[in-house]
Amino acid sequence: MEPSSSEVAAAPTVPAEAGLHARVLDHLGTAICGGELAPGAILNIDELVDRYAVSRSVVREVLRVLASIGFIEARRRVGVMILPASEWNVFDPQVIRWRLASAGRMAQLRSITELRTAVEPHAAYLAAGRIGHDEASDLVGLAAKMWAAGEAGDEERFLHLDIEFHRRVLLASGNEMFVRLQDLVAEVLTGRHKHHLMPHHPHEQALQMHADVAQAIQRRDGARARQAMVQLMEQAFGEMKSLWEQISVPEQSADRGSATR
């Protein structure tokens, strides 16, 4: 139905018919993240009303949300200007999703991976000092389940357990911001899965390290928990790195011809 602009590789982030607001927002957000609407470009409301064939209300509400994300700024007598990426709320989950679905995918992947590399070791350290008995037991149990799933080669299940494991650690750190961060990481991991960037046959090592982290936290050994998590992050970072070095140049259609499939 829309083969006119052949640039957008992004599948719509919104399900199907999720309300006009959501659809217009998604379309504009994708366009901005994807660079089709470059910083400095000017829109105006009436133009958008025509383009999307929706009412002013819808457009204005969308623009307010985009403005709160830092994507645009409205000025009277001028119109609506796209702002440079330095103004964006790059921590907004919505933005993460859009960027993962755009050409900036790899940059987004790298940013978040670096972020979790920085945060999770400290979270593990804090968790060791704050976790409750039951939570600690659950954590060890989770690591065990991950082992089982890894051995069985059940990638789907392993992914979910992996996400849950890290979520629990961040939750136990007692810092709400860390937990929210995990939402972003989960976005990345599932996104990676969705875009078939998942050569993720879990290594023996990784399984052991998860177990180490869990054990160290349970025994309230903050330093060891941090150290184990650092290793885990180094491994995850290495995996990611191989990914974006592999697909660094062919920016265009990254998720089509992956030869090893």
Add this chain to the structure above:
Amino acid sequence: MEPSSSEVAAAPTVPAEAGLHARVLDHLGTAICGGELAPGAILNIDELVDRYAVSRSVVREVLRVLASIGFIEARRRVGVMILPASEWNVFDPQVIRWRLASAGRMAQLRSITELRTAVEPHAAYLAAGRIGHDEASDLVGLAAKMWAAGEAGDEERFLHLDIEFHRRVLLASGNEMFVRLQDLVAEVLTGRHKHHLMPHHPHEQALQMHADVAQAIQRRDGARARQAMVQLMEQAFGEMKSLWEQISVPEQSADRGSATR
């Protein structure tokens, strides 16, 4: 002019007359962050139209923004429900500001301080591997200026230099998300200043450590840069800790009777 509800300790985050949208948004955001509108509470549009004496357009636009922050969810036939804090976008700068102006101030302070404790050392490490010659020189120069300001006892100037120093390090890390994080930290530091929670007579040690970080980064010694930043963070964390242990119980009017003044 508004002495009716005596609970809100929060000064409006918006200047004065910044448009109806901004004012209503600020008021609702503050109320939600401050707990006056508890999770589960139900609003409806017409009620808000009456309460704020603005049009439906304004209210709807505000609600869309609040929804994108994760503060509310609108359901037909029910109304607009306040969501629990676990749904909030705690990385939204606006949210940070609201929370710093509310009773949850100390929790917010702690969260962000922990976050930067985790991130900045890694950022310093990355910066050592990526920074350009000129940027590195500037960084060393900044540390020197901080020394001068610290010696001269110019707290205002020191604060600005401090913020700028950390911003430069995060910028040099080459990770956009780290830079945005610094905006949050700056929000905290200036907020701390604004709320008179600033017993911040910079220690001799801290000055030296800033110099160490700058030097290590310039010499591309990632490990040493990280280590120096860790020490810096430990010191900053210690300062903060003494703050919120001091004012932990008297939640009510935290910024009135600080005896040591």
Add this chain to the structure above:
DNA sequence: TCCACTCAAAGATCATATCATTTACATCAA
């Protein structure tokens, strides 16, 4: 007891009008 139907409440969307601000341009005086 339980399922299907009906109705009304509330948000979602639309259409139109008016207000307010700001930029561009023209006008006029020095």
Add this chain to the structure above:
DNA sequence: TTGATGTAAATGATATGATCTTTGAGTGGA
């Protein structure tokens, strides 16, 4: 020529009222 100043048009901001759509609760029959 230049600079100040006033004026008009463009555009977002706000207001208003109507209609559409969804959905929860009540109601009645099997």
